Amino acid sequence: MIYLDNSATTKPHPSVLRSYNQVSESFFANPSSIHQLGAEAEKLLQKAKEQVAQIFHVAKDEIIFTSGGTEGNNMAIKGIALQHRQRGKHIITSQIEHPSVYDACQSLEAMGYDITYLPVDCNGVVSANDVSNAIREDTILISIMHVNNEIGSIQPVQEIGELAKKHPKLSFHVDHVQGLGKVPLQLSNSGIDLCTMSGHKIHGLKGTGILYIANRSKLFPLFHGGSQERSIRSGTENLAGAVAIVKAIRMIDEREKQDKGALLALRNYAMQRIAELDNVVINTSKLAAPHIINFSVIGLKPEVLIHALGEKEIFISTKSACSSKLSDESRVLAALGFDSERTISGLRVSMSYDTTKEELNTFIIELEKAIKQLKKVVG
Known part of the structure; x- marks a missing residue:
């Protein structure tokens, strides 16, 4: 074959599968439970966050575990849109975004938001100047992917991040699903406020993902319930999945360097x-x-x-x-x-x-x- x-x-790596199975068997308790087994599960969850935060040089409380790229993109885009709707309803994105971004923006458009879909050049790259020119007083979000999933074009997200720094009232979201482990991306001090990643693109498991949310960012939660994950994503944590994606990230990080x-x-x-x-x-x-x-x-x-x-x-x-x-x-x-x-x-x-x-x-x-x-x- x-x-x-x-x-x-991608095909899951055997060591990722082993990590998932070991955690499922030995740390099955709910991390929110106050007994000893729950405390052990919570400790492992925090350790997983610390490990991935070290790789990306961010704070551990800026890491939110999700079910993958689609959820992460929707959480970021709709979370910002709903949280800041009183300040403005203008969002900037591109014509070549993944459906989980493009369709999320279209759904907001149907709710009265104003979406600017920026064009790309013949190589499939957005112009940072076009992004700059599109920013308005009521712009609340820029969402531009790092690597396009169909043609592989690399967007100037670091340059756009520098632009975003000059407009502290808006947020900058990057879909990093296709770039993770293939094209390096700096998160700390980059102007990037939100960044989506997925486990199954890097020999991890389907149903696992990460959304980086800078501490300065405020999102309206799409899920309400038990206040897990800084109240941004309520619901019992998928501890085995979290450990599995961190294992996959550590491994792909080494492969990328080698x-x-x-x-x-x-x-x-x-x-x-x-x-x-x-x-x-x-x-x-x-x-x-x-x-x-x-x-x-x-x-x-x-x-x-x-x-x-x-x-x-x-x-x-x-x-x-x-x-x-x-x-x-x-x-x-x-x-x-x-x-x-x-x-x-x-x-x-x-x-x-x-x-x-x-x-x-x-x-x-x-x-x-x-x-x-x-x-x-x-x-």
Whole structure:
């Protein structure tokens, strides 16, 4: 099997699974319980927060454990929008955000909020100047992703963070789900107020995530109940999941430091080989993140190619896994200004640090065969 859909989800690492099982068996008590078992669970929860806070150089009480990227993005965007609605209802985002950001903004738009969807250039990058020009007196939030999930474009979030510092009344949220462990991001003293992460993109488990919330930020909670997680996310904590995502973050942090460009070299090699195939155009810039390649095979439906490769036990994808079953056209590729032939035929290869050159060579050989065979069928 050759698995090249790591941006949709990754295979959980055995040590992450072991951590989850050990905590589930030995620390099953509710961290809110006042007896000794509850106290032990609470102590482990705080230790997990301390460990991840040290990695990101932030305070441990700025870490909130969530169920993943979608919840984290909704908590951040709607939490800020509801908390600060009396001051303003203007939000700035981009045209290429993940559905959990884009759709959250559209839901607020239906409630009377004013959303500015900034365009991107031909490489899928937002202009920091456009962000600056869009800021108004009633702007309460900027939400710009770090790495795009379809094409891998890297947004100038550090530059936008510096802009945000000049406007202390607004908040800056970054969706870091695709960048985590692949493209470094500084949180401390960055101007970033909120940052979303997900466990299952880094060989952790589905249903685990983190939302960094700077202490200066105030959110209206989407959940009310037992006042867990600074009253921002009430509900009994998923202690085993929290320990598991911290384990995954520690491991991916080490892999990122050890990699030193190997993943990027592998991606550049694959991009060059894929670009040589007939009827194929590359949609990903060479300046993009090191693990994503988006390309279009003109004249062929992406799902047909995906199924053909799947029969060879080679697995790739189209668009975001969260939107791949919806409209044929990629909203992200359309935002780059590509024609419809290109926007409806986009395919995504997403690698991990475990991907090998041999796997990519086999994939490209089988891709070329599949394209030739399917072209004969469609004439």
